[in-house]
Amino acid sequence: MHHFVKGMFASLGIIFAAASSLASNQNTFSEDERAAILSHGPWPPKLTPDPSNRVSGNQTAIAFGRELFRSRFLSASRRHSCITCHNPNRAYADGLALSSGVSKVDRNTISLANLRLNRWFGWDGGSDNLWAQSIRPILDPRELNGSATMVAKRLRNDIPFSRGYKAIFNALPTNHTDEDILVNLGKALAAYQETIVTPRTPFDQFREALANNDNQKANLYPLAAQRGLKIFVGKGKCGLCHQGANFTNGEFDDAGVRYFKPSGGIDKGRFGGIQKLEKSPYTLLGRYNDNPSKVPGVATRHVARSHQNWGQFRVPSLRNVSQTGPYMHDGSLTTLRDVVMHYSSLNEERLHLDGRGLLRSLNLSHQEINDLIAFLETL
Amino acid sequence: MHKALTGFIFGLLSVGIASIGHSADRPLIDAHIHYSHDAWEGLPPAKAVALLRKAGLKKAFVSSSSDKGTQLLYKTAPDLIVPVLRPYRRRGELGSWMHDESVIKLLENRLSTNKYAGIGEFHAYGNDVNTKVLRRVISLAKQYGIFLHSHSDAGVIDGIFKQNPDARVIWAHSGFTDPAEIRTMLKKYKNLWSDLAFRDEHATNGKVDPSWRKLFQDFPDRFMIGTDTFAPERWYYVIEHAT
Numbered sequence: 001m002h003h004f005v006k007g008m009f010a011s012l013g014i015i016f017a018a019a020s021s022l023a024s025n026q027n028t029f030s031e032d033e034r035a036a037i038l039s040h041g042p043w044p045p046k047l048t049p050d051p052s053n054r055v056s057g058n059q060t061a062i063a064f065g066r067e068l069f070r071s072r073f074l075s076a077s078r079r080h081s082c083i084t085c086h087n088p089n090r091a092y093a094d095g096l097a098l099s100s101g102v103s104k105v106d107r108n109t110i111s112l113a114n115l116r117l118n119r120w121f122g123w124d125g126g127s128d129n130l131w132a133q134s135i136r137p138i139l140d141p142r143e144l145n146g147s148a149t150m151v152a153k154r155l156r157n158d159i160p161f162s163r164g165y166k167a168i169f170n171a172l173p174t175n176h177t178d179e180d181i182l183v184n185l186g187k188a189l190a191a192y193q194e195t196i197v198t199p200r201t202p203f204d205q206f207r208e209a210l211a212n213n214d215n216q217k218a219n220l221y222p223l224a225a226q227r228g229l230k231i232f233v234g235k236g237k238c239g240l241c242h243q244g245a246n247f248t249n250g251e252f253d254d255a256g257v258r259y260f261k262p263s264g265g266i267d268k269g270r271f272g273g274i275q276k277l278e279k280s281p282y283t284l285l286g287r288y289n290d291n292p293s294k295v296p297g298v299a300t301r302h303v304a305r306s307h308q309n310w311g312q313f314r315v316p317s318l319r320n321v322s323q324t325g326p327y328m329h330d331g332s333l334t335t336l337r338d339v340v341m342h343y344s345s346l347n348e349e350r351l352h353l354d355g356r357g358l359l360r361s362l363n364l365s366h367q368e369i370n371d372l373i374a375f376l377e378t379l
Numbered sequence: 380m381h382k383a384l385t386g387f388i389f390g391l392l393s394v395g396i397a398s399i400g401h402s403a404d405r406p407l408i409d410a411h412i413h414y415s416h417d418a419w420e421g422l423p424p425a426k427a428v429a430l431l432r433k434a435g436l437k438k439a440f441v442s443s444s445s446d447k448g449t450q451l452l453y454k455t456a457p458d459l460i461v462p463v464l465r466p467y468r469r470r471g472e473l474g475s476w477m478h479d480e481s482v483i484k485l486l487e488n489r490l491s492t493n494k495y496a497g498i499g500e501f502h503a504y505g506n507d508v509n510t511k512v513l514r515r516v517i518s519l520a521k522q523y524g525i526f527l528h529s530h531s532d533a534g535v536i537d538g539i540f541k542q543n544p545d546a547r548v549i550w551a552h553s554g555f556t557d558p559a560e561i562r563t564m565l566k567k568y569k570n571l572w573s574d575l576a577f578r579d580e581h582a583t584n585g586k587v588d589p590s591w592r593k594l595f596q597d598f599p600d601r602f603m604i605g606t607d608t609f610a611p612e613r614w615y616y617v618i619e620h621a622t
Contacts, residue, residue, distance in 0.1 A: 259612050260421065266615040306579040307607075310616045349470045350610045352577060354502075354530065354555060 027226040029210070036233035038211055041245050043204045044197050047116045052129050052297075053187045054290040055168055056194060064164045065192030068185060073154060073161065074138050076145040077102065082137070082189070085109045091323040092196060097331030098262060101143035106261040108331035111324040114317060116194045119250045119299060123313045123329040124273030128300045129289075132282035134189035135182055151185060152178035183288045198319045202378040203229075221378070228375025231368055236343075240358050247318035247379065252309065256346045256359065257328045259311045267329065270312040274305045322377045340364070340372050406437035407621055410549060411500065411528075411576035411605020414441050414448035415470060418611040424455040430614060431459060434621035440549075440605070442500055442528070444470050446489055453494075463497040463528055464489055466516065473502040477510045486516065490523055499528025500551050507531075508538030517542045528574075532556075533564055540568050549574055549603060558590045565598045573598075576605030 029037065055061035068074060069082040085099045086092040092112035099105040107123050115121070121133035137143040138151060155161055155173045166172050169184050176184070202221060206229075209217035232238045243249045252270040259267045268275075277283055277300060284297030313329040327333040333342055344364040351359055364372065414427060422430070431439050441460050443449045444467035453460040466482050467473060476482050486498065498520050507513055508531075520527050521543045529535060530551035539546050553561050553573040561573055575581060581591035595602060606613065606620045 266612055268615075268619075271616075271619070304584045306583075307577050307616075307620070308579070310619075311610070311612055347470070349473065352607070352609050354552070 027223065027230055029230065033230060033233050034210060036239055037207055037229060039239070039244060040247060041204055041207045041211075043200055043207075043245050045114075045117065045245050047194070047197070050116065050130065050190065050194065051291040051295070052284055052289045053131050053190055055184075055187050055191050058168065058191060060164075061168045061188045061191040062195055063192075064168055065188035065190070067161075067164070068189055069192055073158070074144050074146055074151060074185070075101075076147075076150060080144055085137075085143075086112050091320055093324050095325070097326045097334070099143070101137070101140070102145045103142045104263070105140075105142050106263055106267060107329055108326060110316065111320065112193055113196050113198045114246050114319060115190075115196065117246045117250070117317075120252075120273070120314060122273065124267075124269050124276070125252060125314055126273040126276035127280070128277060128283050128297070130190035130193060131183065131186040131288075132280065134193065135186040135282060138182070138185075148178040148182040152176075152181040155181055155185070183282065186282075201319075203375075206378075222374060224371050224374035225378045226375075227368075228371035228373065231364070231372050232375055235368075236362055236364075236372065237358065237360075238343075241315045242318050247321075248315045250315065252312040252314050253358070254308070254312050254351055255328065256342070256348075256350050257313075257330065257332060259313075259329070262330065266311075268310060269329070270314075271305055271309040274303055274309060277303065318376060318379050321379055336373050336376055337369065340369050340376075344369060407435055408438045408440070408603065409434070409436050409605050409617060409621070410440045410574050410603035411551065411607045412439045412441045412617070413465075413500070413608050414443040414452050415611075416443075416445065416448065417470075418443075418608065418614060419448045419451060421611055422614055424451045427452060427614065428456040428459060430617060431456075434618045436617075436621065440496070440528070444468065444472065446493075450493060461496045462494060463499055464493075464495045465499065466501050466512075476501065477503055477507045477512045480512060482512050483515045486519055490519060495523070495525055497526035497528050497549070499526075499549070500530050501528070502530045503535045504532050505534055508535045508542075514542065517546065520546060533560055536564055536568070536571065540571075546570060548572070552576055552578060552607075553602075558594045562594055562597070565594075565601050572601050572603055574603040574605045576607040 049057035069086075072078045072081045075081060080101050084101060085094045086109065087094055093109045094100075097108060099107060099109040110123065115130050118130070119128070121127040121130060122136070127133035127136060138146045139148075152173060155165060162173055165181075165184070168188060169176070173181050202225070206218055206221035206226075209215075209221070232242075241249055241251075241253055252273075259269060261267050280286070282288055283300050285294060285300050289297060322336060325333075325335055327336070327339045333339045343359070344362045346359060346361040348359075348361055409431075412431075418427070436459065438461050439459055440463050441449050441452050442463040442465035444465055446464055449460070449462045449465070453462045464486060466476050466486055468485070472479070489495070498516055501513075501516070503513055517527065517539055526547040526549055527539060528549045528551055529539065531554065533554055533556065536548060536550060536554070539548055547570045548568070550564070550571060550573045553575060554564070555578070565571055565573060581588055581595075587595070606617045608614045608617065
């Protein structure tokens with residue numbers, strides 16, 4: 001496990017120490033609320049290697065992928081790297097509303113963590129696996145602006161990287177095609193990114209205390225966070241989309257955020273993502289899936305564009321959410337307060353609530369907004 | 380004029396389900412377009428009309444909150460736009476309009492001033508059909524010989540035809556109900572058309588569901604397609620939808 005939030009456990013200690021002096025009571029949770037809370041764990045989850053990636057979990061590949069991730073080797077100009085946008089000191093995001101590589105991108109950088117739990121990748125789910133998603137920015141002219149030819153040529157001429165490649169893929173890059181090299185580099189990058197897992201949080205400790213009926217430990221969880229949690233699993237129904245231990249159902253919805261691109265035109269969201277899947281040679285249905293049975297590709301085989309997909313974006317995980325702003329696909333909401341306010345006063349007519357849609361305007365009080373934020377900050 | 384406009388439209392509708400599967404020799408009509416204030420702010424009328432033409436539409440049924448958007452579009456392209464009068468002055472009235480009696484005067488004024496082929500799309504459920512406002516809407520449609528575009532449950536459709544058995548009604552989103560209930564309603568009311576806007580169940584990946592297929596075959600001239608541009612960004616979906 002790669003703990004990227006330096007001092008997190010120290011912070012937890014401070015929170016718990018403060019909480020223990022303030023919280024003399026615990027909120028009462030109904031059986032339904034308790035069950036809902038317990039569904040958000042345990043954490044960390046047990047992760048298994050990705051069957052579509054033969055080097056998933058391979059320590060040599062992880063180390064090689066880490067080097068690639070940090071180096072400027074994959075950038076055409078050698079001026080950018082993965083950490084240009086996915087900065088380990090910023091929760092593997094960049095703190096900007098919109099990503100910026102070679103030029104500005106129309107979307108917010110998604111924090112890289114707990115990726116092994118994803119079914120779809122990117123705001124639009126344009127990739128169905130992490131190695132394909134790792135290839136995407138290499139080829140995007142706005143990001144690393146590379147190509148299979150460029151990275152292959154560069155790899156063949158770089159002795160240390162070339163040796164590292166051979167150690168994992170059992171052949172020098174001179175013996176592989178450009179595209180095979182591109183895909184293999186994507187798989188090494190994926191192997192590394194799979195190791196980025198967020199640490200346990202005050203919420204996880206509270207959940208565990210609740211599961212063990214340990215009131216003394218549960219009482220350490222701040223009361224405001226407990227009240228916010230009650231809204232999250234109750235009135236807010238937030239868990240309908242932000243499900244499970246990773247606080248996401250991994251699917252897509254229209255959150256009522258505008259989706260005109262800042263640069264002009266429309267961000268089609270999931271609709272465009274499915275179109276990308278249909279055209280991509282790098283999906284789980286393609287020849288680069290290392291699992292001969294292609295079983296992980298079932299969802300991709302059955303995915304179909306619908307009217308609802310227009311302007312839908314992936315439901316993000318809420319783990320570590322206090323550190324991953326700005327928020328939403330276009331970074332249009334700067335703070336967690338902005339996000340909670342957005343859901344509190346949704347423009348329901350933008351959402352076509354009849355016929356679909358789980359979202360309703362929450363109409364939260366000032367106190368409830370503060371409580372929900374207090375809860376989110378413990379994730 | 381109202382009757383002429385409506386007659387033309389329902390004449391086109393006789394091509395019915397043949398419109399689905401767009402080709403150059405088949406007129407394509409989008410029966411469910413909104414052009415509300417947030418749409419016309421970002422997509423001026425000339426640009427909006429250009430987009431509809433690019434989609435290859437022969438006609439577009441347009442309503443808006445407020446009606447200003449519809450009028451702007453109709454003035455820009457009277458050959459393309461079929462104006463429909465929405466009883467909302469702004470967004471946010473879809474749940475309250477039927478209880479606001481000032482809506483009656485608004486509709487009467489607009490109808491006496493402008494040309495419309497219908498009134499709608501309005502939202503109504505259950506006993507809303509018996510409110511003073513909706514009763515007047517139904518009588519105004521009768522008076523002007525124009526259709527109603529009703530986003531409602533089957534009960535409201537029953538209520539409309541009870542008040543005016545000769546009414547012509549487009550059932551928005553086919554009531555978000557199943558093929559069996561749609562079949563019942565289409566059999567019961569010969570002047571009921573069913574729009575498929577924002578519905579996906581009838582066809583996935585180009586394959587039509589058998590129960591829907593049977594429904595389309597049994598009522599080939601009673602279905603309409605529509606994009607439903609309920610958010611301004613969805614205007615850009617009109618082209619994708621048409622193709």
